[in-house]
Amino acid sequence: xxxxxxxxxxxxxxxxxxxxxxxxxxxARAIGRTLGTLxxxxxxxxxxxxxxxxxxxxxxxxxxxxxxxxxxxxVLDIGLAATPMLYFAVYHLEADGGIQITGSHNPPDYNGxxxxxxxxxxxxxxxxxxxxxxxxxxxxxxQGKVEKRPILADYAARLLRDxxxxxxLKVAWDTGNGAVGVSIRAVVDKLEGExxxxxxxxxxxxxxxHPDPTVPKNLEQLIAEVKKQGCxxxxxxxxxxDRIGAVDGKGRILWGDQLLVLxxxxxxxxxxxxxxxxxxxxxxxxxxxxxxxxxxxxxFKTGHSLIKSKMAEVGAPLAGEMSGHVFFADxxxxxxxxxxxxxxxxxxxxxxxxTLADMRDGLPQPVNTPELRFDCPDDQKFGxxxxxxxxxxxxxxxxxxxxxxxVSTKDGWWxxxxxxxxxxxxxxxxxTDDAGLERLMADLKAALAACGVELxxxxxxxxx
Numbered sequence: 139x140x141x142x143x144x145x146x147x148x149x150x151x152x153x154x155x156x157x158x159x160x161x162x163x164x165x166a167r168a169i170g171r172t173l174g175t176l177x178x179x180x181x182x183x184x185x186x187x188x189x190x191x192x193x194x195x196x197x198x199x200x201x202x203x204x205x206x207x208x209x210x211x212x213v214l215d216i217g218l219a220a221t222p223m224l225y226f227a228v229y230h231l232e233a234d235g236g237i238q239i240t241g242s243h244n245p246p247d248y249n250g251x252x253x254x255x256x257x258x259x260x261x262x263x264x265x266x267x268x269x270x271x272x273x274x275x276x277x278x279x280x281q282g283k284v285e286k287r288p289i290l291a292d293y294a295a296r297l298l299r300d301x302x303x304x305x306x307l308k309v310a311w312d313t314g315n316g317a318v319g320v321s322i323r324a325v326v327d328k329l330e331g332e333x334x335x336x337x338x339x340x341x342x343x344x345x346x347x348h349p350d351p352t353v354p355k356n357l358e359q360l361i362a363e364v365k366k367q368g369c370x371x372x373x374x375x376x377x378x379x380d381r382i383g384a385v386d387g388k389g390r391i392l393w394g395d396q397l398l399v400l401x402x403x404x405x406x407x408x409x410x411x412x413x414x415x416x417x418x419x420x421x422x423x424x425x426x427x428x429x430x431x432x433x434x435x436x437x438f439k440t441g442h443s444l445i446k447s448k449m450a451e452v453g454a455p456l457a458g459e460m461s462g463h464v465f466f467a468d469x470x471x472x473x474x475x476x477x478x479x480x481x482x483x484x485x486x487x488x489x490x491x492x493t494l495a496d497m498r499d500g501l502p503q504p505v506n507t508p509e510l511r512f513d514c515p516d517d518q519k520f521g522x523x524x525x526x527x528x529x530x531x532x533x534x535x536x537x538x539x540x541x542x543x544x545v546s547t548k549d550g551w552w553x554x555x556x557x558x559x560x561x562x563x564x565x566x567x568x569x570t571d572d573a574g575l576e577r578l579m580a581d582l583k584a585a586l587a588a589c590g591v592e593l594x595x596x597x598x599x600x601x602x
Contacts, residue, residue, distance in 0.1 A: 140275030141168035148248070148269045150558035151261045151443045152248025154241065157194040161249055163201040168272045170205025171252055172429040173235060175271065175278040176255065178210055184235025186287070188224035189239035190317040190378045191340035194249045198239045202251070203284055206237075211278015214287045216547070218340065220317040220379030221252055222475030226293050228254050229471055235260075236553060240317070240378040243350035243400075246343055252378075257471075261443035294324035297478050304488025306331040308369040311480070312360040315341040316377040318477055325477060329484070334367055335394065349376050349384035351383025352461055354391060361389040371494045373480040379464035381444070382476035384483060386495040395420040395482065396442055399427045400459045400497055404486050405456045405468050406431045415449060415457035416443075418541045418553055419509065419566055425504045439541035441558055442474055460509070504550065505575050506568035512594050514563045519556035522563060525589040526554055547580070549574030552582045565593070 143165055147155035153169060155161040177185055185206055189195035195218075206213050215229050221238045228236040236254035244250075253260035255257065260268075271277070308331060313319045315329075319340040326333040336359060339348045347356045351374040364385055366513050373487040374383035384392045402414050402424075414433045417440040428435040438448050442463040449457045455468035463474040470478060487494050514522060523542050530537050530545060537545040542555025550569035557564050567578040583593050 139277070141165070141272040143168070143269050145269075148265050149312065150265075151243075151441055152250050152252045153265060154244065154248060154522060156247050157198075157249050158247075163197055166198040166201035166251070167205040167501060169253075169268070170202040170237070171209050171277050172205075172268045172272045173237060173253055173255075173357055174206040174209030174211035175276070176268070177235045178278045180234070180255070180278070182256075183210075184212045184214055184231075184233045185235040185237060186216060186227040186231055186233040187223060187237045187239075188219040188221075190220070190241065191218060191315070191319070192241050192246065192249050192342040192377075195239045196340070198249055202237055202239060207282035207284060208280070209278045209282070211282040213284045215284055216287055218288050218317065218320055219290075220321060220375075220477070222379055222473060222477065223289065223293050223321060224252075225254065225471070225473040225475070226296065227289050228257060230326065231287060232297070238378070241580070242378050243348070243376040253343070259446050261444035266554075269537055271579045290321060290324055291442060293321060293330070297325055297393070297475075297481060298328055300478070301329065301481055301487075302485040302560065303483065304484070304490060307371070307484060308332045308334075308367060309484065310334045310336065310360055310363040310367060310369045310372040312336040312357075312372065312374040312523070313338055314351075314375060314377065315339060315346055316349040316354070316375055316379060317345050318375045318379040321379075321477060325481070332367075334363055345378070351376055351381060352394070354418070357383055357385060359393060361385050365389050369392040370567070372485070375476045375481070376462065379476050380474040380561075382463055382464060383478045384480075386494055386498050388495045390495070390545055392494070392498055392499060394458060394460045394462045394464070395424040396498065396501060398424050398456075398464065399501060400486055401456060401458070401464065401466075401479075401482060403431045404482070405466075406433045409455045409468055413452050413454045413455075415445060415454050416453070417445065418458040418538070418544050418555065419460040419564075421568055422551060423504060425460070427501070437538060437540060437544070440555065445494060446472065446474075453469070461520055487517065504568050504570055505572055505578070507566055507575070509517065510565040511557070511562045512565075514556070514561060516561045519561065519563055520531070522586075522589050522591055523554060523556050526585050529585065540595075547578065547581065549577050552578045554582065
């Protein structure tokens with residue numbers, strides 16, 4: 139017995155693909171069997187498992203459990219849950235690993251697996267090892283048992299423990315028919331103030347809108363509710379609850395890097411001088427504001443697993459990504475839990491004389507492009523970035539190459555990196571004014587053109 143995966147599904151941070159196309163129940167069984175084998179060989183015996191609200195999730199979860207138990211691993215089945223609830227379960231139940239069946243924010247026909255080995259992310263080379271072991275049928279055998287472990291009450295109590303009472307707020311929440319619908323009431327019903335929950339019912343067809351809070355059109359319903367109810371703010375989640383989006387009382391979006399400024403100031407009050415990490419896509423404003431608040435800003439690679447590992451290594455109490463993955467390790471576990479992040483945002487607003495809109499207006503307002511994504515084949519994308527880098531070195535440009543190239547000029551900065559998860563190149567520019575932004579875009583286009591790559595016109599749409 140052995141199992142071969144479609145190579146396209148073994149990605150940098152997780153395993154993910156199209157159900158019935160590249161992902162099948164047999165894959166789930168092999169993932170369970172192989173991860174179970176790895177856990178067992180490390181002396182572990184229990185793995186926590188949860189699944190999101192996608193239509194294919196229960197079937198994949200059942201197959202994954204079969205694989206785990208066949209390797210002799212006992213499964214702690216937490217059932218339908220957001221990804222952060224599974225992470226919590228690994229800590230709370232002292233499991234030796236974890237698997238969450240989730241398609242994250244992908245379209246409804248996708249699904250996949252986010253994994254943990256002990257309390258650490260299982261990613262990169264680990265995933266390639268898992269693929270190779272399954273291909274050889276290098277598996278342990280045994281007879282594990284399955285135990286249902288509902289943890290919602292414990293999870294909600296843990297989140298609520300870090301809530302600071304303050305002025306009563308009106309808040310709109312949009313769970314986007316994603317897995318946070320399972321846990322939202324257990325948390326918001328215990329909060330002061332008034333709370334309005336949209337799209338609470340878990341529905342894997344995502345009837346209201348796509349569950350990705352980094353896309354402005356997915357926040358339109360939340361913005362309308364904030365205005366209708368006169369809310370202080372609104373909070374949105376992605377499909378599996380590990381990414382957050384937010385809007386202020388005027389219905390304006392706060393992006394990941396803007397929210398991180400507010401959280402950084404808050405965390406630095408109790409942890410002065412601490413290192414705070416953000417990815418290369420974040421605004422220069424964030425790095426400057428962390429320093430201004432007495433912290434040490436650190437720019438790092440994009441990717442939730444990579445950032446989590448770096449955080450643990452340097453002992454950072456807070457880290458985050460432009461995409462809305464945010465990690466608190468000051469009084470929390472250091473994993474990305476969007477509902478927890480939402481509560482930490484409420485703490486700040488409830489205990490300030492300023493509104494969230496005031497805080498947003500108080501930030502420097504650079505002009506920037508949204509994330510520009512354009513197609514480039516997987517076998518070429520990293521080569522293009524290397525070519526651009528070689529030219530920059532020759533020209534004596536000022537740049538960071540921690541993840542792709544982030545080039546600083548007197549106008550601001552531009553970024554070019556290869557996506558770890560799709561056949562695309564990602565670019566972004568930020569300047570202090572429109573004229574500077576034009577010059578940065580021209581620099582970026584010229585750097586790409588010199589390597590025979592054209593930046594499509596529709597990629598350079600609008601400001602962030």
